[in-house]
Amino acid sequence: MSNRYRQHNALMVRIGLGGVDDEENPRATLWAKRLEWPMLILAIWIILDWYLKAKGIQDPLFTRFTDWFIWICFASELAIMLALVDDRKRYLKQNWLNPVIILTGIPVLFGVDLFYAGVLRSLRLMIMLGILLKVSQDLRQILSRHQLGKTMAIALLFLVISGFLISGIDPAFNGPMDGIWWAWVTMTTVGYGDLVPSTTEGRLFGMLLILAGIGLFSMLTASFSVFFIERDEKEMVEKEDRNIQRITQLEARLDRIEHHLSRAVTTLERLEALEARAREPKPSDSPPKANPSQPE
Known part of the structure; x- marks a missing residue:
C-alpha cells in the first residue's frame, strides 16, 4: 500500500468516513463495496434535495418524506455493516459521522425545529463527498498512472x-x-x-x-485507454494464472491416479503369481509308488 493511499485513509478516518478496515472479513468488505453504488445514488439525491430546499421550491410534505428516506438509508447501511463486521467498536470509531447524523436527525424527523438542522444537512453533504471519494478509487488509480x-x-x-x-x-x-x-x-x-x-x-x-x-x-x-486496457490485460493474466493452477492441480491428480493404478496393477500381478503357485501340485501330494518286492 502506497504512502499516499495510507494518508488518504487516515484522513477519511479522522473525518468519520473510514469505511471498512482492511483487516475485516471478506464478507464485510464485499457488502461495503455493494452498498457504495446505492449510497452514491443517495448522495446525488442529497444534492438535489439540498438545492430544492435552498431555493425554497420544495413542498413541506415532500421534505418530510425525503428526510425520513435519507435517514432510513443511513440507518440501514449502518445496521447492515455492524451486523457484518468483526470489530464493531473499530467500525464505529472509523465511521463516527454516520451515527452522529442518525442520532441528531431523529428530532428533526418528528418536526422539532432545532438550531442544528442546517448543520445536519451540511453533514449529509460531507457524507456525500465521502461516498464520492470512496467510489473514485479507479479515478485515483488513473491519475496516478503515466503522470x-x-x-x-x-x-x-x-x-x-x-x-x-x-x-x-x-x-x-x-x-x-x-x-x-x-x-x-x-x-x-x-x-x-x-x-x-x-x-x-x-x-x-x-x-x-x-x-x-x-x-x-x-x-x-x-x-485513459491505456489504463482500461492494462486493467483488462491484468484480469486476463489473472484468469490465465488461475487456469494454469487448475491444470497443474489436474496433472498432479492424474499423476497420483497413475501411481496408484501402477501399484494396483503390480499388486494384482503378485496376487495372480501367488495363486498360480498355489495351484501347482506339490511333491508330497503325489500318490505312493508300489514296492515290487512286496507280495501282493
Whole structure:
C-alpha cells in the first residue's frame, strides 16, 4: 500500500468516513463495496434535495418524506455493516459521522425545529463527498498512472493563463471569467460560439489553443485507454494464472491416479503369481509308488 493511499485513509478516518478496515472479513468488505453504488445514488439525491430546499421550491410534505428516506438509508447501511463486521467498536470509531447524523436527525424527523438542522444537512453533504471519494478509487488509480494527474494540472493552469491572455488581447471578452470559459470550450473543441474573438490576434491565439487542445485531449484519451486496457490485460493474466493452477492441480491428480493404478496393477500381478503357485501340485501330494518286492 502506497504512502499516499495510507494518508488518504487516515484522513477519511479522522473525518468519520473510514469505511471498512482492511483487516475485516471478506464478507464485510464485499457488502461495503455493494452498498457504495446505492449510497452514491443517495448522495446525488442529497444534492438535489439540498438545492430544492435552498431555493425554497420544495413542498413541506415532500421534505418530510425525503428526510425520513435519507435517514432510513443511513440507518440501514449502518445496521447492515455492524451486523457484518468483526470489530464493531473499530467500525464505529472509523465511521463516527454516520451515527452522529442518525442520532441528531431523529428530532428533526418528528418536526422539532432545532438550531442544528442546517448543520445536519451540511453533514449529509460531507457524507456525500465521502461516498464520492470512496467510489473514485479507479479515478485515483488513473491519475496516478503515466503522470496523468500532473498533466491535467498543467492543462488546467494553461487553460487559466489562456483565459487571462485572451481577455487582454481581444475586446470581445469582458473579463478573465469570459476568457476562461472560452478557453475551456475551445480546448475541448466543443465551440459553443457564445464568445468568439473579434480581432486577428484573438483568432490566431484561438487557432493555437485549438491545436493545443486537440493534442492535450488526445493524450488524455490515450492515457485513459491505456489504463482500461492494462486493467483488462491484468484480469486476463489473472484468469490465465488461475487456469494454469487448475491444470497443474489436474496433472498432479492424474499423476497420483497413475501411481496408484501402477501399484494396483503390480499388486494384482503378485496376487495372480501367488495363486498360480498355489495351484501347482506339490511333491508330497503325489500318490505312493508300489514296492515290487512286496507280495501282493
